[in-house]
Structures are given as C-alpha cells and as structure tokens.
Amino acid sequence: MPEIFGDFVEIGEAHEYLVINFSPNSMPIQQRWRNNGLSADFLADYWGTFFPDEGHSTQNRQAEIKSAVSYIANELLENAMKFSNHKSNHAISIGLYLFRESLIFYSTNSLKPKNIEQFKGFIRQLLTEDLDELYIRQLESNADNEDGLSSLGFLTMLNDYEARLAWKFETVQQDPKIVTVTTMATLPV
Amino acid sequence: MEIKGEDYQVAYDPETATLICEGALRLRGASGYEDIVKLFNEVADQKPSAITLDLKGLRFLNSSGINALSKFVINVRNKKACELVIRGTNQYPWQGKSLRNFQRLMPALKLELE
Numbered sequence: 001m002p003e004i005f006g007d008f009v010e011i012g013e014a015h016e017y018l019v020i021n022f023s024p025n026s027m028p029i030q031q032r033w034r035n036n037g038l039s040a041d042f043l044a045d046y047w048g049t050f051f052p053d054e055g056h057s058t059q060n061r062q063a064e065i066k067s068a069v070s071y072i073a074n075e076l077l078e079n080a081m082k083f084s085n086h087k088s089n090h091a092i093s094i095g096l097y098l099f100r101e102s103l104i105f106y107s108t109n110s111l112k113p114k115n116i117e118q119f120k121g122f123i124r125q126l127l128t129e130d131l132d133e134l135y136i137r138q139l140e141s142n143a144d145n146e147d148g149l150s151s152l153g154f155l156t157m158l159n160d161y162e163a164r165l166a167w168k169f170e171t172v173q174q175d176p177k178i179v180t181v182t183t184m185a186t187l188p189v
Numbered sequence: 190m191e192i193k194g195e196d197y198q199v200a201y202d203p204e205t206a207t208l209i210c211e212g213a214l215r216l217r218g219a220s221g222y223e224d225i226v227k228l229f230n231e232v233a234d235q236k237p238s239a240i241t242l243d244l245k246g247l248r249f250l251n252s253s254g255i256n257a258l259s260k261f262v263i264n265v266r267n268k269k270a271c272e273l274v275i276r277g278t279n280q281y282p283w284q285g286k287s288l289r290n291f292q293r294l295m296p297a298l299k300l301e302l303e
Contacts, residue, residue: 033215037249067282074251078253139259150253150256
C-alpha cells in the first residue's frame with residue numbers, strides 16, 4: 001500500500017501535459033547537475049506559451065509563471081538527483097499538468113533506504129508546523145551549520161510561491177527493496 | 190575580486206563596498222557556494238560602514254543560494270558593524286518573492302527593488 005502525506009491526488013486528465021524521464025546512472029552527479037537548470041528553464045519556456053502576452057498585466061503574469069515553474073522544477077529535480085538510489089536503476093521523472101486553476105508538478109525518484117525515515121520526519125514537520133516560523137528558524141540554524149542540507153527547497157515553494165505539497169511513497173520492488181517517492185506540487189495559476 | 194562560472198559571475202567592488210551577483214546561480218548544495226560565501230565573509234570582516242548587495246542582474250537563485258545569501262545577512266547582522274542594502278529588480282519575479290525574507294532576519298536591512 002502506498003503511504004500518502006498531505007492531499008495527494010493521482011494524476012488526472014489534464015488538457016495539457018508534458019513529462020520528462022531521465023535515465024539513471026549514466027553520469028556522475030556533478031556532471032549531470034547543470035541539466036537540472038536546462039530542464040527547468042525548458043519547462044518554464046514551454047509552459048509560458050500557455051499564458052501568452054496580452055497587454056502589460058498578462059505579460060507580468062507570464063513572467064511570474066515562468067519564474068515559478070523554473071524555480072519549482074529546478075528544486076524538484078535537484079532533490080530527485082540528490083536523493084535517488086543510484087543502485088536502483090529507477091528513472092527520475094518530472095511531469096507538469098495544466099488544469100483550470102493550477103499547474104501540478106509530479107516528480108518521482110527512488111530513495112536511498114537510509115534517508116527515508118528522516119525525509120518522512122521532515123515532511124511531518126512541513127505538514128504540521130507554522131511554515132513561516134519554520135522557514136526563519138531553518139535559515140538561522142543553517143547559518144550555524146557548515147555542512148549538510150539546507151532543507152529550504154520545499155519551504156521556499158510553500159512560503160514564497162504559495163505552492164501546496166503532497167507526497168506518495170511506494171515500494172515498487174521487494175528484493176532488493178526499492179522505494180520511490182512522488183512529490184506533488186500544486187501551483188495556483 | 191571575482192568568481193566566475195559557466196552561467197554566473199560574482200564580483201566585489203571595494204570602492205563602493207558593493208557585491209555584485211549576475212546570471213543564474215544553481216550550484217550544488219552548501220559546498221557549491223563555498224567560494225562565494227568565503228568572498229562574502231571576507232567583505233563582512235572588513236566592516237565597511239555600509240555594504241551593498243547588487244542582485245539586479247541575478248535572474249535565478251536556487252534554494253542553496255538563498256541559504257548562502259541568508260548566511261551572509263546573518264553574519265552582517267551579528268557583527269553589528271555595518272548597514273546592509275540589497276538592490277534587486279521586479280523584472281525577475283523570484284526577487285520580490287524571496288528577498289523579503291532577509292528583512293525578517295535583519296529588520297534594519299534596506300531592500301530596494303526597482
């Protein structure tokens with residue numbers, strides 16, 4: 001049975017969608033890193049087409065949406081690259097689906113077993129704590145912490161972009177066990 | 190002083206005590222920003238009366254970059270020795286969304302968005 005956090009909704013029928021799949025394992029992460037930005041900018045340009053320039057105010061809206069798509073897609077891809085279980089041979093995917101009032105991102109990647117419980121703990125914090133306060137607390141504690149993860153990707157999506165987040169964890173293979181997470185990010189448009 | 194990458198440039202102009210970031214910063218994790226944070230901290234250590242952080246040419250910043258800039262803001266705040274001005278632009282929508290958080294870290298920070 002999948003384990004759900006937040007208001008996760010399975011991918012529905014959208015008028016428009018675009019999905020990109022990335023083969024795993026083909027190159028060291030440092031060399032692949034720049035592709036996150038390329039993919040995120042491509043997605044932003046692609047979706048900008050659906051919010052055309054029609055006078056000054058709409059132009060701002062197109063720029064806002066492109067900027068938000070680029071940021072959220074880049075963060076989802078960075079997470080997927082960082083946390084994928086490279087031994088699993090499971091592809092990373094990111095898809096965007098356009099609905100009447102929202103653009104919904106779904107990104108899927110496998111997880112390293114040692115990271116799963118910590119990740120779920122962080123998700124529980126995101127779903128129960130005051131986000132504004134958690135964000136500032138995270139910035140302050142990161143300043144004292146030289147290494148480690150900033151944990152700001154999801155917090156900025158939620159706080160700065162008013163995105164809504166939900167997650168689905170699934171065991172896709174038993175021997176050896178492979179767990180994937182699908183992150184759903186809903187951006188109001 | 191200048192740090193250059195494929196798609197970005199970070200420079201310091203000592204005459205005006207201005208740090209300038211341009212391009213798209215999407216470096217990998219805290220380690221990716223080490224050199225930039227080092228340059229920022231060197232500037233803070235010099236304690237000029239006011240430091241300007243010019244982000245008008247910065248079209249993209251990932252969350253690890255937001256983390257690096259917030260470390261600098263907290264460092265300047267804790268030194269209690271200089272004013273901090275951040276210059277940005279509404280041309281890049283991320284700046285209007287994310288830079289205001291730095292004012293919550295350092296209420297005396299001046300945020301100027303054109």
